[in-house]
Amino acid sequence: MATLLHIDSSVFPGKASSSRxxxxxxxxxxxExxxxxxxxxxxxxxxxVPHITAAAHTAWYAAPSERTPEQSAAFAARVKLIEELEQADAVLIGAPMYNYSIPSTLKAWLDNVILLGRTSGESLSAQGTPVIVVASRGGSYAPGAPREGFEFVLNYLEVVLKGSLGLDVDFIVPELTMAPRVPAMSALVPLYEASRERALADAAAKAKELAERLAE
Structure with missing residues (x-):
């Protein structure tokens, strides 16, 4: 039985969110x-999820019998998130760009699941797990775009998910999502619509491709 871990982080609900x-x-x-x-x-x-605290961080370096009640509780919450990642056959992450980076809530999840000596470092307990990231953004940060150098989502997540956790990362990038709502971007609406249609098609295709790969 295949297990998908699905993480959403957009502040907008339902269809109001491109990443969702x-x-x-x-x-x-x-x-399907x-x-x-x-x-x-x-x-x-x-x-x-809770942001990393001193108790959650230091608990890993203390023997279970020597942990304070605060450390034990904080670490148990962290381990639950880590086990969800380790048990997943595939991961789906909605990662909209907010102020050129990922939402702080998604960063908190990452801080919890990155644990040196278990999920990262020499021991990579989720190594090779495929992860699809839907990295939506209000403008365009593609190579050659005026704000190409302001892109801190794809490069960051590539380093963290692939470099630290050893996951097999693939991205779907719907761009120009603010075009329908910002008058100054109205001329870009056709480009937004084309980007959205590509992203939706990619999502369906990648899900099928991944299912076939895991079934081999």
């Missing part, structure tokens, strides 16, 4: 391919 809309297409296509499968879902915008 595209991720939903992937998830529905995934579920895995009718008996399981989905672990976390909406870290609606239900944020």
């Amino acid at each position: 809309s595209v991720a939903d297409v992937f998830r529905r296509a995934w579920e 391919q895995h009718p008996e499968g399981a989905v672990i879902y976390r909406d870290v915008a609606a239900d944020p």
Whole structure:
């Protein structure tokens, strides 16, 4: 039975969010391919995970019998998130760009699951797990775009997810999502619509491709 870990982080609900809309297409296509499968879902915008505290960090370096009650509780919450990642056959992450980077709630989730000596470092307990990231953004930060140098989502997540956790990362990037709502961007609406259609098609195709790969 295949398990998908689905993380959403957009502050906007449902179809008001481009990352949620595209991720939903992937998830529905995934579920069609895995009718008996399981989905672990976390909406870290609606239900944020705890930010890393000193207790959560230091607990890993103390023997279980020597941990304070605060350390034990904080670390147990962290381990639950780590186990969800380790148990997943695939991961789906909605990562909209906010002020040139990822939402702080998604960063908090990453800080919890990156644990040197277990999920990162010499021991990579989720190594090779495929992860699809829906990295939506209001403008364009593609090579050659005026704000190309302001892109701190794809490069950051590539380093963290692939470099630190050893995951197999692939991106879907819907761009210009602010065009329908910002008058100054109205001329870019056709480009936004084309980007959205590509992203939706990519989401469905990648879900099917991934299902076929995992079935081999």
